[in-house]
Amino acid sequence: DQQVKQNSPSLSVQEGRISILNCDYTNSMFDYFLWYKKYPAEGPTFLISISSIKDKNEDGRFTVFLNKSAKHLSLHIVPSQPGDSAVYFCAAGSGAGSYQLTFGKGTKLSVIP
Amino acid sequence: NAGVMQNPRHLVRRRGQEARLRCSPMKGHSHVYWYRQLPEEGLKFMVYLQKENIIDESGMPKERFSAEFPKEGPSILRIQQVVRGDSAAYFCASSPLDLAGGIVTYNEQFFGPGTRLTVL
Numbered sequence: 001d002q003q004v005k006q007n008s009p010s011l012s013v014q015e016g017r018i019s020i021l022n023c024d025y026t027n028s029m030f031d032y033f034l035w036y037k038k039y040p041a042e043g044p045t046f047l048i049s050i051s052s053i054k055d056k057n058e059d060g061r062f063t064v065f066l067n068k069s070a071k072h073l074s075l076h077i078v079p080s081q082p083g084d085s086a087v088y089f090c091a092a093g094s095g096a097g098s099y100q101l102t103f104g105k106g107t108k109l110s111v112i113p
Numbered sequence: 114n115a116g117v118m119q120n121p122r123h124l125v126r127r128r129g130q131e132a133r134l135r136c137s138p139m140k141g142h143s144h145v146y147w148y149r150q151l152p153e154e155g156l157k158f159m160v161y162l163q164k165e166n167i168i169d170e171s172g173m174p175k176e177r178f179s180a181e182f183p184k185e186g187p188s189i190l191r192i193q194q195v196v197r198g199d200s201a202a203y204f205c206a207s208s209p210l211d212l213a214g215g216i217v218t219y220n221e222q223f224f225g226p227g228t229r230l231t232v233l
């Protein structure tokens with residue numbers, strides 16, 4: 001049973017345009033969500049997070065939106081750059097201090113120059 | 114400050130052999146987590162350790178898998194009598210001790226580059 005779903009295995013975007021990566025979850029206990037970025041042959045790198053008490057968190061070119069009623073979150077990258085090409089994982093956790101992260105399968109983003 | 118180190122980066126084993134994966138956490142980090150990524154899947158939590166203690170191994174297969182984080186040296190994930198289904202990327206993450214209350218926040222898990230295990 002996949003509790004965190006990233007339904008688009010891949011996404012191609014033109015440089016300078018917006019990239020939107022989507023993530024859905026089924027477990028109502030999740031209250032903290034993260035996005036990780038992963039390059040080939042490297043480990044995941046933390047990008048941005050959001051708590052369930054918020055519906056938006058912004059950090060530079062990256063913004064995460066959370067829609068709790070729809071159990072949906074999205075990562076917006078504006079403007080997209082070739083260096084953003086990587087696999088993006090959505091992850092979720094539940095409970096203060098919890099350490100188990102549940103990951104989606106990832107979306108491979110390709111930013112075309 | 115060196116990041117999380119894992120070795121070997123690639124490990125090839127034949128069915129029935131043992132695999133030992135090592136993880137050195139970031140300096141000052143006392144919490145270690147192991148995750149496994151099967152082909153075309155997301156990372157899945159396996160085990161959480163602190164020095165000399167296994168805190169949560171609920172994600173670890175009941176047989177053939179074990180983990181330790183000794184007082185000195187790296188954390189070791191050990192897989193005995195490997196089978197082809199064990200072929201995966203194994204990632205280690207570490208986090209610091211939160212002196213304010215012992216609570217580890219999610220975004221403080223720093224991942225290593227992973228060990229790719231191939232079982233022939």
